[in-house]
Amino acid sequence: MGLDPGLRRLALGTLLAAYPGPTPPEWALDLTGAGLAGYTLFGTNVHTPAQLATATAALRNARADVLVAIDEEGGDVTRLAHATGSPYPGNAALGVVDDVASTRRVYAAIGAELAALGITVDLAPTVDVNSADENPVIGTRSFGADPLRVAAHTAAAVDGLQSTGVAACAKHFPGHGATVADSHLELPTVDVPLEVLRERDLPPFAAAVAAGTRAIMTAHIRVPALTGDGPATFSRAVLVDLLRRELGFTGTVITDALEMKGAAVAAGGVGPAAVAALAAGADLLCIGAKVDATLVEEVVAAIVTALGDGRLARDRVEEAAARTAELAAWTRAAAPAPVAPTDLGYAVARRAVTVEGAVAGLDRPLVVQVHATATMAEGRVPWGLGPHLAGTDEVRVVAGETDLSALRTLAGDRPIVLVGRHLHRLPGGAELVEGLAAVHPVTVVEMGWPGRWRPAGVRAFVATYGASHANGRAAAELLGLG
Structure with a gap:
């Protein structure tokens, strides 16, 4: 006996999957037509600009409001320029230059390039305050160690990206900058009182919310004062009480990749992680980079099963799918900006x-x-x-x-x-x-x-x-x- 079609489509509407290679396979197009929220693109999906534009057009032909996301931070994290390195400096260089107008221009240039290729969501900027010098995963992805400086550049980056019709996603809430472990490999802990988070880690997220960021990404980090033994991605205290109620965020909460060990190990697999994240208040679930149709169906089945046995309330999943649909509607309504010359990035990098x-x-x-x-x-x-x-x-x-x-x-x-x-x-x-x-x-x-x-x-x-x-x-x- 198969899954209820209505519940299957509802579950699909909360998922951000991935596919291998330069061309969306048939199963990816079928899932898009069946209601899958969208896809995250990685370096393996990017060969040439023309190829990438053709791929995103194929996804859009399968369903016009499909979300197409990418991690294009500039600096050390680039997918578009993975073969050569990014023509833009990353956040650390922008923070050292400390010219918010330049930060806005750089992010507007990145956004215009993404929009021209049919990409609608940039999983950027990283707005973590890099308060730990030995942080192995944030580092140069951060605007710096000063919360107020990071907040100012966060607002500029969000504004620049979204001026091009590409949705920004500020990450990693409630702040990955104080960790000395990589959540791709384990569950890091930030063992500080909430007051420290408010003073050190939250100002950039508050700035992102004030700037109108369409999305915020969760962190697979443990903050015992809020999350107990689990990651923030599975914590209602973080995603509802802190992000929604205290900071007033009304957009889409996107999870970091659920295949990461900081989430998958804590939950016992990607399917259980999806259920836990939805229950905590997440809206759009990034499954990961290594995804096929079988994994998508496993995650869908886990969500539908949880709906059936009461671990997930239907109105919570409907709320998540609705916020994801609102994000897609915003990206379709926005008008893309012209692509700027790439010399901009080199000029800013020299100043840094x-x-x-x-x-x-x-x-x-x-x-x-x-x-x-x-x-x-x-x-x-x-x-x-x-x-x-x-x-x-x-x-x-x-x-x-x-x-x-x-x-x-x-x-x-x-x-x-x-x-x-x-x-x-x-x-x-x-x-x-x-x-x-x-x-x-x-x-x-x-x-x-x-x-x-x-x-x-x-x-x-x-x-x-x-x-x-x-x-x-x-x-x-x-x-x-x-």
Whole structure:
């Protein structure tokens, strides 16, 4: 005996799925026609602008009000430019420049590009206050560590994006910036009183609400004062009492991906996670990146079963589906803006670069890029100075596996420019930098969150506040290597 068609369509109306490859498969189009709320696009879905526009048009042909979402933050998290790196600096660089008009222009440029490709929801901006220097998943995705500065840029980013007809989604509520764990891999804990959240983490979300953000994304983090042992995504105290009642948010609450271990493990699977999130007050459930028709049907069945046994109230799911439909209606009614020239991003990235020490006299340096793994949010996107070097030698090394004497021999009498991301976190990273600097003129280019660590003995420490294509070009030009 199959599922009740009405309940199946109701459940589908709360789901944001994904599909593999550049073309929506038949099952994805069928589910769209059957009422699936929409899809999130990932780098594997993006080959060329023409291909992507064709794909989104195919989804829209299956149902005109389908939502098409993407994580396009600029900076280190890009899907459109996953093959080259983003032409826009990310939030950390924008926060350092601290020009809200530039932040608005950058986000308007991103939004215009998305709108031209048929994408209606940007799962951005990240508005977490990066209060933990060693945060492994936020870092350069944040506008900074000062709540008021982050709030001001949050409002500008939301306004810029939504001026193009693309819905903004401020994330990750109630604030992922104080964590030292990655919710893709585990359930992080932020063990502070509610008063600390109100002062430190909530001002940017309040600014997003005041700016009219159409959506807010939940965080798979544990805040014991509010959530007990579970994540915020499953907490009515967070999603209803705090977000709806205290902050006055009336838009769509979107979950972070339910396949992430911070949610799936806590609930016992993606289906149970979907039920728990809906019961807590979420409206649109991001299933994840690795999705097929079978998984969608499993999640639908879990929701319908919960409706049948009383774990989910029908009016709660109807409310969620209605808010999702309102989001889709807003995106269809908005008029897209013209696409801006991408030189905008490079100009802002140049303003963000900071230098401690002296960078003059870098004649024919050896550029050494130190390998760094990417987070799941970032994916494998090219970074560094390599694409921007003109006639300059570059080698790539792994910090803990590098023979210092061999590297010194390779450099000879040339200075070394050492390029990395979170160099001091890498096994052997600090030892590599300081070992070279003890006998060689070394300039460090830090393309991650610079934090407080500064290596001993280096000639200069250059911070780009991000590793996008724009950030790399800015650093290469400043050092006279481009």
